[in-house]
Amino acid sequence: MRNQSEEQIRAGRGGGTALTQQRKVVLEVVQASAGHPTAAEVFEAARKLLPKISYATVYNSLRYLKEAGLVHEITFGNSASRYDRETERHDHAICKECGELVDFNLPETSSLMLSAAEHSRFKPESIHLTLVGLCPRCRTD
Ligand SMILES: [Zn+2]
């Protein structure tokens, strides 16, 4: 558990608001998973810890944790959202064959933000790079 994160939530939500047991379990599941689980995978794992938890509760908890900045949601087109315990800026590589999603960190990405902002005329807040391809297990060359 990252106590610092719990502090952040208390600070952000007017003090004294601890995570409910369900939200705590959902957060623990995301933090314990090495990869980037989907809501369905988080639900499967959460159910082992809290057999009565419903899919809707897991889904709502994920949304709450995302808004509180404790997990990140990653979306790719219309495939299922994935949840990420790593909330610091980082980049992703996704396998188009098996869906494997791995983290990497390319310091150069940050320096692209200004020119990306210029081209899009957006006010930049964050940038992240997604490499799409075949993972080491799926590549055949
Ligand atoms: Zn793969």
Ligand SMILES: [Zn+2]
């Ligand atoms: Zn990630």
